[in-house]
Amino acid sequence: MKLDEALDLIAEVPDFPEPGVLFRDLSPLFADGPAFAAVADALADTLDPAADLVAGVEARGFLLAAAVGYSRGMGVVLVRKPGKLPSVAGRVDYSLEYGTASVELPADVVKPGQRIAVMDDVLATGGTVAATAKLLEDAGATVTGVSVVLELAALSGRSTLDGRSVHALRTV
Ligand SMILES: O=P(O)(O)OC[C@H]1O[C@H](OP(=O)(O)OP(=O)(O)O)[C@H](O)[C@@H]1O
Numbered sequence: 001m002k003l004d005e006a007l008d009l010i011a012e013v014p015d016f017p018e019p020g021v022l023f024r025d026l027s028p029l030f031a032d033g034p035a036f037a038a039v040a041d042a043l044a045d046t047l048d049p050a051a052d053l054v055a056g057v058e059a060r061g062f063l064l065a066a067a068v069g070y071s072r073g074m075g076v077v078l079v080r081k082p083g084k085l086p087s088v089a090g091r092v093d094y095s096l097e098y099g100t101a102s103v104e105l106p107a108d109v110v111k112p113g114q115r116i117a118v119m120d121d122v123l124a125t126g127g128t129v130a131a132t133a134k135l136l137e138d139a140g141a142t143v144t145g146v147s148v149v150l151e152l153a154a155l156s157g158r159s160t161l162d163g164r165s166v167h168a169l170r171t172v
């Protein structure tokens with residue numbers, strides 16, 4: 001399937017999870033085998049060849065990081081919402097388009113000097129990815145780049161991530 005056709009499966013849901021937010025729902029894309037494969041392959045093509053691990057942000061980022069990691073024979077780091085991990089290396093709190101959130105890194109997974117590519121579905125304000133990059137860098141890793149399926153340009157995530165290499169399969 002062509003990448004554009006796959007990306008056209010992303011649904012737009014007005015006023016979710018709160019009034020005024022146009023929510024981009026990737027569920028139909030994930031549920032379509034050829035579309036998911038096209039998107040996973042395109043994200044894998046954005047990887048810096050120097051990367052040796054892929055980080056995915058809970059929850060939708062997990063699917064993308066897992067697919068890319070599997071296809072490239074690379075391990076996956078699960079960056080989790082709070083309260084899920086028995087042992088935590090670090091935690092960063094941040095703001096979202098809707099509300100606040102936190103991310104945590106599992107202990108003893110990331111080793112200093114590792115080069116990690118970050119994957120997520122949507123780049124909005126950039127808060128999630130910035131927090132994730134800080135977590136990984138606090139653990140001594142280098143973030144090689146950030147790859148997302150959809151960038152919401154009006155929310156200026158790219159400027160939040162100034163200086164980082166950001167790849168978006170589609171920008172709206
Ligand atoms: O660029 P930002 O403003 O930080 O927004 C982007 C984040 O928001 C969504 O996650 P959400 O917290 O809704 O969680 P989910 O993946 O668990 O649904 C999305 O999956 C990104 O992780």
Ligand SMILES: Nc1ncnc2[nH]cnc12
Pocket residue numbers: 021022023024025096097098122124125152
């Ligand atoms: N509008 C949006 N749609 C989907 N995920 C998001 N994360 C932050 N803003 C979002």
